Amino acid sequence: MAVSRQVCPFHADEDILGVAAGGTDGSLTFTCPRGTGHVQPGPHTWLQVLQPEGLPGIDGYAAELGLASELPAALGQYKGSWIEYGVVERAYALRCPGDFAAIVGRYGHKAVEPKQYTASAFLAGVLGVLSKRGTVLYHLGPATGRWSYNVTISWWSVAPAPDWDSARLSWADSGDDSVSYIPGAHGQ
Numbered sequence: 001m002a003v004s005r006q007v008c009p010f011h012a013d014e015d016i017l018g019v020a021a022g023g024t025d026g027s028l029t030f031t032c033p034r035g036t037g038h039v040q041p042g043p044h045t046w047l048q049v050l051q052p053e054g055l056p057g058i059d060g061y062a063a064e065l066g067l068a069s070e071l072p073a074a075l076g077q078y079k080g081s082w083i084e085y086g087v088v089e090r091a092y093a094l095r096c097p098g099d100f101a102a103i104v105g106r107y108g109h110k111a112v113e114p115k116q117y118t119a120s121a122f123l124a125g126v127l128g129v130l131s132k133r134g135t136v137l138y139h140l141g142p143a144t145g146r147w148s149y150n151v152t153i154s155w156w157s158v159a160p161a162p163d164w165d166s167a168r169l170s171w172a173d174s175g176d177d178s179v180s181y182i183p184g185a186h187g188q
């Protein structure tokens, strides 16, 4: 059973009820409605991706790979825009190809074989943890291109928060729909 309530990390007295993030994996979105006291002015929103039992938790492995700094650095290449999850994944893979290959080897990838828990779920899970701390910013948005089987998907940025209506880069608009950055992936 998923934990569906979380306390805002900036307001110990705000107990937030998670709402479905729209995907099929049971991910939840949490929003503390207070307008002040967060990293950014306005409400604080974060993502929780469910981690399956029986697999190593994200904490140890994510720390080993330095993801708390590498993922924000990959995102920082697109400072000023919200970017769709797939763009983040590719940016990280190109930045740290050896580590990304190791993650795909450990968890698999939907572009390699059908699977419920994947390298993408792992990386989105780490981004979710970082979004709760306010290290990266999270927004729920549409899934595009080869990710559109998800319907909705996570979008990410670094502070300061870009304008959601005017500063967005989707996977479909990123200029390359190929999965050539994923070791072992088939297709274009």
Ligand SMILES: [Zn+2]
Binding pocket: 008, 009, 010, 011, 014, 032, 033, 034, 037, 038, 044
């Ligand atoms: Zn709060």
